[in-house]
Amino acid sequence: MAGLQREAGDVVGGYRVLGRLGSGGSGSVYRVVDEGGDEAALKLVDAREDEVAAARLAREVRALQSLRHPAVPHILDAELDEDETFVVFEIVAGETLFDHVRHHGPFTGDALAAFAERTASALEAVHAAGVVHRDVTPSNVMIGPDGPVLIDFGLAHRTEDARLTREGLVSGTPGYVAPEVIDGAEPGAQADRWSWAATVAFAMTGQAPFGSGTGAISxxxxxxxxxxxxxxxxxxxxxxGRDVNARPGMRDVVAALSGATEVMPAIAPTAVAPVAQAWAEHDAATAPTTVLPSGEHAVDHGFHEADEDPFDGVFDDHEHVHDEHDELEEEPTPPPRRRMLLVLAAVVVVAAAPLAPFVAFLVMVGFAIIARGVQRRALAIGAAVVRRGRRRTSDTVVQTIGLPWHVLRAAVETIPAALTAAAVGVGVAVGARWLVVETDALGSSDEGRYFGTALALALGALAAIIVMAYGPFMRTTRDGAHRLAAAVSPTGGLTAAWTLVAMTATLVAGIGIYVQVDAWWWPLSGIPGG
Structure with missing residues (x-):
């Protein structure tokens, strides 16, 4: 934990400590009183022990000094040149959004729209000042008498600043970190807006939209x-959504929450929310009644020991993708797309189905299980990074040893899609065989019946593959299939080699069908139904 410990009565830079409000990854926060008797919140960092935390504190001061917005706290004082650095904020009466929702329930109607608009306006002001917050969460939004206030800029940085990380790591709260940042992208305004949407979803439902802890990552x-x-x-x-370009803007969300039929025009960052009256009505009914300086509800700026899963999740820094000492699979980054190889693999299964239908189906299911297990391994490595930080190759070794467990879990998770694929595949094959064979569409000779059956089995295999790829809960399997295909074809030469193998296997199967090789119905003794 960054920051020295202080007790009530200690003096820091002329401010007397009344008590500790909380602590977090970038410092400790204390409730203090100045010589004039005014209370404030003081964030303290020991620069001698944590140069990164001290630099982040200086960055926080620069960020907040450039902002003028009613939903962003003001800086009252700062000392950045000593070993013991600190910044003094105006103290915010009230409670965090997390605590407010826990005590009073989710926001609804105009109150929810007012909350979304005021916080969106604050975030617009942050971005207009060239600052990225990087940790917009329910614990970093205070609900005060005048409405919500965006707090805790301990992770914030200006867009022109260099990244500050510990050993290549960046921080964030699982469940409120945008997927592109988990994938290794640079945190930016788009990621802030995603985190804002997740926070609004929490205000709407009273629950973290993706859960909490490491499971929120997957x-x-x-x-x-x-x-x-x-x-x-x-x-x-x-x-x-995961697609950055497909996401609606914050004002689109606010307009929808307000019941508007068209997108509301952008509002200047410093403008007062036009639905402030709705917020005032909501606050009069539900806001905490205690008012400072009594301090009963004096709350820190984002460091709550009893908050909803308040630990900082640690994600891989994007620059590590190019570090020759790191293994690429340590990051749950999207794998290179190998659509052509996967299509060719599907063609091989379709071509083989008329010769060995059950074997072809089992191969398809086996591939899906292994692919899902590989993706589970990648997600587990990412979760380990969140809990402990990057451990170089150790997490990769541990999760590789645990690959059988991931495969076993993947096998259980694949059962619904496999059963659905089997049912659909059999149905399509039986229906197609009846249309082609029983109606003598290809003639009544043995040759016509053989090719009719082969065509029906191929169509059934194609239907099963489609269901297997896009059936229940198969997004992880699709990602794993691309990851597995990329792992076996890391170079253009290997991609070409696998392409040649697939085309050869398809050709061999085609020749076998052409010369009317009898189908192998293992584990059955022959074609079902005669």
């Missing part, structure tokens, strides 16, 4: 989010 990457059927939920869900 759910974020899989876009596994469920929102109630409320006004604006569809647009909010789209704002939490």
């Amino acid at each position: 759910r974020t990457l899989e876009t596994d989010v469920t929102l109630p059927d409320l006004p604006g939920a569809a647009v909010l869900r789209a704002a939490l």
